[in-house]
Amino acid sequence: MARADDYAPFRDRCAIAGIGRTEFSRDSGRSELALATEAARAAMADAGLTADDIDGVVRCQMDHNSASAMTGALALRNVGFSADVAVGGDAPCAMVGVAVAAVLSGQARHVLVYRSLNGRSEGRLGAAIAPRPEAGGHGNYDEFFTPYGLLTAPQSFALLARRHMIEYGTTEEHFGAVAIACREHANRTPHAQMHGKPLDMTQYLASRMISDPLRLFDCCLETDGAAAVIVTTAERAKDLAQPPALIRATAHAPATGMSGGMMFPSITWEEPLKLAPRNVARQLWARAGLGPQDMDVAQIYDCFTISLMLQLEQYGLCGEGESGPFVASGAISADGGSIPVNTDGGNMSGGYIHGLNHIVEGVRQMRGTADVQVKDAETCLVTSGPMGISSAMVLRRAA
Amino acid sequence: MTLPRIRPATWDRDTGPFFAAAAERRLVYKHCNACGRGNHVPTPSCRFCGSTDTAWREAEGKGTLYTWTTVTHPVHPAYPAPYTVVIVTLEAAPDVRLTGSVPGAPDLAPGQPMEVWFEDLGEGCVLPNWRPA
Known part of the structure; x- marks a missing residue:
């Protein structure tokens, strides 16, 4: 068994020095490569770096833009490290972890981490997974799921949401409280896709059912857009253009009693309502030497309302099975909540950049430049998708 | 359902025996001889203890309803809404949860008894399916 201090050596030794993102829209009118390079150039400019400074590239394995494509498109002449990190929305915090490993092992000095997708106008992630005649x-x-009509992410998460209702008495109004909290933050964030579109409980309950108990507004957006961050050492970051957001710790852990497969098999795993976050949390808090009580703000991966709720429980921000009453109490609101969550609207109302958007917002909070800034926030929990081998990290404001 | 349903791949070396048994109207699951737990989805070694001493075991087609969702937003022409996907805990092996599909939007209750039936998709392909007992 590893000791907690086995992981102490990387605490606070790296930082996110630059962030960039494109407009988030329903139709970008541009290629995913054009979006990715725009976000990357924005992150480099934000950090005060040039293409010649970028010597590492980390890609999400689901991104259509390869590390080679990015290296070419950005004319990166000095790349000495590249990696693909799986899987999809579970990956972003692990992508930062891989960048940290590259930087601390001397394989790169400044690592570009990116995610780009035309998630609305080209490949809709909410569409059926296996439209082929044989699965x-x-x-x-998939042979155990899609022949029965279990075809999409909302359907898969609806099974978890129903089970949460069965085990803990969670109600549809509890799910609605998550959607409304994210929307309220988006309405104070001009960059958010749902900015200017208020949502109340009456509207939430009137929205059409997709796969019960999940309604339209329990589902995240499908977005065209890209986001990027630059990881370097804390020491170098101090001399760059922005106040560094220190990477206190990253973690990457599996679910208990899990299997392979994308998403659908999760309902057959040992703990469907805990999934990977149960184990990611344990590893993260040990590596960080901090706990949920130390977090000032959190950006929690919210592909669906239920995904955010089960993570509130597993990261210890509320008790097991208590996320429903917790969110209904206003606890995740930036207006006086005990732990403001998804201050830019998250995937639900901000934009769906597969979880890299959560990292960008976490950095903005640590810089003190978020649109919905949590006053004096010094620590931020950031999580990625809860299925498969998931990941999370803790960001800290530099002293 | 007039259009052809999605058919399960039955050729996979790890999972094919599940469907081969179904073609004989038998329900089977992967059992670990080392720790005694059931494994689904079926894998060559046990996901709980790692043992490779696993074997297919036949089960009576009885279970209880673990969770479900009624799909009201159709996404595939062969699966017109509404229909209800059910997840059933196998009585013989409580670690095993199997998928089924019930037409429409039936009244269901957690833990209610479910029974297997075998749905013939033609050309030798048979799907174990579940309905309220």
Whole structure:
């Protein structure tokens, strides 16, 4: 068994020095490569770096833009490290972890981490997973799910939401409280896709059912856009253009009793309402030497309302099974909540950049430049998607 | 459902025996001889203890309803809404949860008894399916 201080050596030794993002829209009218390079150039400019300074590239394995494509498009002449990190929305915090590993092992000095997708106008992530006439094989296990009509992410998460209602008495108004909190933050964030579109409980309950108990407004957005961050050492970051957001710790851990396959098999795992976050949390708090009580703000991966709720429980921000009453109490609101969550609207109302958007907002909070700034925030929990081998990190404001 | 349903791959070396048994109207799951737990989805070694001493075991087609969702937003022409996806805990092996599909939007209750039935998709392809007992 590893000791907590096995991981102490990387605490606060790296930082996010630059952030960039494109407009978030329903139709970018541009290629995913054009979006990715715009976000990357914005992050480099934000940090005060040039293409010649970037010597590492980390890609999400679902991104259509390869590290080579980015290296070429950005004319990065000095790349000495590249990596693909899986899987999809579970990956972003782990991508930062890989960048930290590259920087601390001397394989790179400034690592570009990016995610780009035309998630609305080109490949909709809410669409059916297996439209082919035969499903499964080669360890994706779709043969046990899609023939029965279990075809999409909302349907898969609806099974978890129903089980949460069965075990804990969670109500539809509890799910609605998450959607409304995210929307309220988005309405104070000009960059958010749902800015200017208020949502109240009456509207939430009137929204059409997609796969019960999940309604339209329990589902995140599908977005065209890109985001990027630059990881370097804390020492170098001090001399760059922005106040560094220190990377206190990153973590990357599996669910208990899990299998391969994308998403659908999660309902067959040992702990469907805990999934990977149960184990990511334990590892993260040990590596960080901090706990949920030390967090001032949190950016929690919210592909659906239920995904955010089960993470509130597993990261210890509320008790097991208590996320419903917790969110209904206003606890995740930036207006006086005990732990403001998804201060830019998150995936639900800000924009769906597959979780890299949560990292960008976490950095903005640590700089003190967020649109919905949590006063004197010094620590931020950032999480990625809860299925598969998931990841999370703690950011800290530099002293 | 007039359009052809999505058919399960039955050729996979790890999972194919589940469907081969179904073609004989038998329900089977992967059992670990080392720790005694059931494994689904089926894998060559046990996901709980790592043992490779696993074997297919036949089960009576009885279970209880673990969770469900009624799909009201259709996404595939062969699956017109509404229909209800059910997840059933196998009585013989409580670690095993299997998928089924019930037409429409039936009244369901957690833990209610469910029973297996075998849905013939043609050309030798048979799907174990579940309905309220």
